[in-house]
Amino acid sequence: METVSDLAVRDRPPALAALKDCGSVGIGLVPLGLAFGAFLTHSGLAWWWATVFTTFIYAGSFEFLLIGLAAAAAPLASIGLSAFLVNVRHVFYALSFPLHRVRGRRARAYSTFALTDEAYALSTTDAAREWNGARILWLQLFLHLFWVGGATLGGLLGSLIPSGVVGLDFAMTALFVVLALDAVRDRKGDLPTPILAALSAVVARVVFPGQLLLAAFLLFVGGLVVRSVVAERSLSNA
């Protein structure tokens, strides 16, 4: 059963509609990409690595971490482990991302590859329920292009920034401040979750400074599992 508005959406070229859907999120990727590219060249990598990183990895927060890891020549195993820890949250996106609307093997391959936080957030809104597969794909492609474009430009301009200008890497910290505040706000009354996470991170920082991320995630997930069991028990006892 199709309504008139369904048809109107279908008649508009999906690429054009998707460009509009990107909105401020897509535009926001550009300054972040600029900071990423500039930070990358300041860490001693050639500018075009910004293009390579953003094109083939496409996981913004991890790419910032990777610059530091690569500059310190970290072993590939710890790079793989860090990628796993930082991106393991994406596992849960499969629970609600509308991949079933995307047709074709290659399209699906790209759609899962480009399933970033932003793509997930935009394509699971109420407004996105009417989007067909093409529109979702275009949206992902445009977000990808904004990110690659910003980073490449940042890499090129970054070499022009005098070496006395330092501290651009704070863009990553600011990004996590924003993501954390938004995520905590989404959870409304659920303060125990961020507190548990902060405690896990601080304990990990003090006890396992060399493996902060791994230790903090394990402590946090362990704590959440205990909480869910306790919540379940008190529910069944009630």
Next chain:
Amino acid sequence: MPDPAYLLAAVAVSAAVTWGLRALPFAVLAPLRASRTVRYLSTRMPAGVMVILLVYCLRDVSWTSSSAVAPTVALAATIGLHLWRRNAVLSIVGGTTVHVLLASLLFPA
């Protein structure tokens, strides 16, 4: 600059792990969806993960030295801007600008 072969391998490993984490769960979706614990975790993980990553970013700050002034003020600026305007771009650009200015001009390392 690190060896290009090493960097390419680092990119390949990162891309493979990231894509795997995004694509494979669709194949094992059904049992995941049924698990109550997974649903409990999936609603609470994002907020916690972001907090942990934030602490990770700040791990090298020595809070008792004067070099902590720039990150502390920039952190306050980012949080303040975001609570005030709720505009991610503004908060990130504003906080980073404050940090670059303080770290480059007032408190060079």
